[in-house]
Amino acid sequence: MESESRLAVLIDGDNIPSAYVKEMMEEIAKYGNPTIKRIYGDWTKPFLSKWKNLLLENAITPIQQYGYTSGKNSTDSAMIIDAMDILYSGKVDGFCLVSSDSDFTRLATRLREAGMKVYGIGEKKTPEPFIVACDKFIYIEILANRAKESESSTTPDKPAKKPPVDKITPKVIRLIASTISDLADDDGWAFLGDVGSLLQKKQPNFDSRNYGFEKLTPLIDSIGKFEIDLRDSKQGKFKLIYVRNKKR
Incomplete structure (x- = not known):
């Protein structure tokens, strides 16, 4: 069963918002058991501070990756290297790549070639090549809508705003x-x-x-x-x- 699959969750901390991490982990649990949970980034940078409290709450391991060269994304390289190490360890049945970055397109393709299920999570701005390289791709905006609906149900005094949805074309x-x-x-x-x-x-x-x-x-x-x-x-x-x- 899909729910029994062991998943490695690898999060690109540089371009994924922290606001809906709880909803994100709940979504991932639908597809398997996240036995490995890691987030990559340069934790000396102030903009990643919002993640820090959430990591303990969700048992996500932070991986420090310094930006050695200006203009180069070392976080991507660290994620890719770790993903291949995990693949060859044989400890998981699939991967969840959390990023809106098309640089992970080849990684998703390679993991699927190895027989892994690959789930992608990212924002709607995610380039098409990365989306189609995954078995399934979930937009963070969906999870944000769920969070907003939950908030509106617990605050009945406020008029509920209907979350924006895509048009059926x-x-x-x-x-x-x-x-x-x-x-x-x-x-x-x-x-x-x-x-x-x-x-x-x-x-x-x-x-x-x-x-x-x-x-x-x-x-x-x-x-x-x-x-x-x-x-x-x-x-x-x-x-x-x-x-x-x-x-x-």
Whole structure:
């Protein structure tokens, strides 16, 4: 099971905000057990001070990396070297690379070539090459939205501000429609679990939460171009969800 996977979490402290580290670690726990947690940066620099209290709370080990040369990112090099050491140690089943830096594209590709699952976490400004090099990529903005929703629920006196979400564009609809067609049986129906998995393979940053939906089913239902069918499982204990494109 995915939840039993051992993960190495490597955080680029130079370009990841510390504000949502709690939500980030909760997200990572969905995909496996983070047995190694390290953050890289030059801890003599004032801008990393916000991380310091959070490291103890989340059992993240800080790795000191001095900037020996102006203009060169030594943090990236340290992360890459450590990742390869961890890979060859055989102690993990996958990696979570937390960065918005495209310099980790080749690392993600190399880890996947070695049979590792690679999860990426970064801001929406993350370049496309790094995103597609991962098996799955999660935007920090999603985690920030979750934190804001939690805060608004605990402060009912304040009017809740709806977190900004991405628009469901015709391109997104075409992606979902083509994925359903790829998996459809003779009657056009496809199992939703398979649809979600293939969407992830086609577009690693595809996430229903980007569009304001916690799950894929309500996202697809909101579009109005797809049919949804609930079927009993063979054991009859739960429902299986199937979807198909509406006929024109």
